[in-house]
Amino acid sequence: MMTHQTTVPHTMQPMNAEKRHRIFARLRDANPDPRTELVYRTPFELLIAVMLSAQATDRSVNQATAGLFACADTPEAILALGEDGLKSHIRTIGLFNTKARHILQTCALLIERHDGAVPRDRAALEALPGVGRKTANVILNTAFGEPTMAVDTHIFRVANRTGLAPGKTPAAVEQGLLDRVPDEFLQDAHHWLILHGRYVCTARKPRCPECLIADLCDYPDKTPSN
Template identity: 60%
Template sequence: MTTKNMTRKQIEIFFTRLQAQRPHPQTELNYSSPFELLIAVMLSAQATDVSVNKATDKLYPIANTPESIYALGVEGLKVYIKTIGLYNSKAENVIKTCKILIDQHQSEVPNTRVALEALPGVGRKTANVVLNTAFGQPTMAVDTHIFRLGNRTGLAVGKNVLEVEKRLMKVIPKEFMVDAHHWLILHGRYCCVARKPKCSECVVSDVCNWPDRFEFGALK
């Protein structure tokens, strides 16, 4: 059964509660510059943040600029990221991206969607993460956690990632927009999990529209 969409009032309460729970939400990827963030997000596709951090914690002290990573070459980079899934193709894309940043962007990460999505291995979701986290732009990167949460709770019901993204951009109040991406990912990762959501511990269960939430301990 499809969950019905939340009302505007429910959505306001939803984000007010998530904001109170995590006033200063942040990505769990380790980074200290827009470039480090870009590379970490590229590496995180179909991989956990923990696995990416383990790799970049070894890589970044050695190479953390477009020039220094490009100098490693594909084979040199693989040594650092071989524990991450799809590392072969990721290494190739990272090296190609470094070359483009050097040649076309003065070794700086661009802050526009068009320029970011022109980089090898950078799709819409990665671009959204970089635009939001590095540059503070109100974007919404829909991963598996946010897609599940949006549909389950009724916050943003959609058949695919783009539908959910567009719905979220439309319904989230402006004052919550910049941090909404982090709140939703963290809530989906630690509370509204896939198999056994922790509805009994959820701070927004009373404004959630998921019909099965009471079976998982939500208060009636």
Template identity: 65%
Template sequence: MNATKRRAIYETLQSLDPHPTTELEFNTPFELLIAVMLSAQATDVSVNKAMRRMFPVANTPETLLALGEEGVADYIKTIGLYRTKAKNVIATCRILIDQYGGEVPQTREALEALPGVGRKTANVVLNTAFGQPTIAVDTHIFRVANRTGLAPGKDVRAVEAALEKFTPPEFRQDAHHWLILHGRYVCKARRPECWHCVIEPLCEFKPKTPPPEL
């Protein structure tokens, strides 16, 4: 895919959604960090439901630490891998209090050193909470980048590198939000809904999906 097509894709997505953001609900960088940690192998909908119960009770490292691992687990038991995630949340809270004065660090290295925080989670927090132009690659973005030809890669790191290389600077801040939403609602895994895709004329996916028969 050439640079003109890539720019046109971003311009089209921007025209429909000028200010995209995550569908996870949060009010502080810490709330976002916890929500993204819990979202691994879970839907944003399920995480939001759990956070609506937990955050009014505990939404700081200190208050979550006071809840304890079992207390956190009780609030998030509707989310997959909840026991492991509760353990990581408590361990992360302890590190934030001991090393960062209860604040969320603003570097990738520090974030990735937290239990349960990988590169994708760090990128989401850096981008969404702190305004850094990072690009987090999840399964939706990996699929869209490869299927459309926007930024092909064999694994998530390769796709991330390609997106960083090929995405014009003015679109870097919002790129991963546009792509994840497009993958979640239009360019779906099993059956991409090409018949109402706004970037279909620019997409290099050959076997375009026809509309369902009425």
């Protein structure tokens, strides 16, 4: 999940409930079964992929983990690789030295504290090296089906631009979305908003003429049609 700085308005008022419902209904109609673009088979593989995804694209992570998971797909197997062995698989990813150290520490703690399993508990997840609130939310939502909201740069931008949940910090946007997204959409809202920000509501030139919610969006500086 590549990150970058995005300037967004913070004075916009949150939109009304009827508009919010219509936005998510359209997103659901267009993509009824949204999924992360990270490739994984188990909660452990997802955890490692998300840890690697900071300041990296999902595509680059998938390229690295294809080889890694083919030979090491458990905490024990990754520890057996050692630091040099792990780095040989992930050196194409930014910050791979730090990420390798965190992954090895996390694998050791998963074995020590959780019998090698990924815990379904926010506090336990956030206690793992290299795992913050956003990563924990991704795991809880995607691996365990919890209705959480992992606010990355894409969700932060979309929530502010559209008026869905304006906020000056990721934590404020997260809480705003949890409070305002209708319950029937909350489980999948994380994926819809990430994909919308990644492919339509892009940072430098949002593709407003192609946007399926443009008429419901409160962003005042929409990209005009050519």
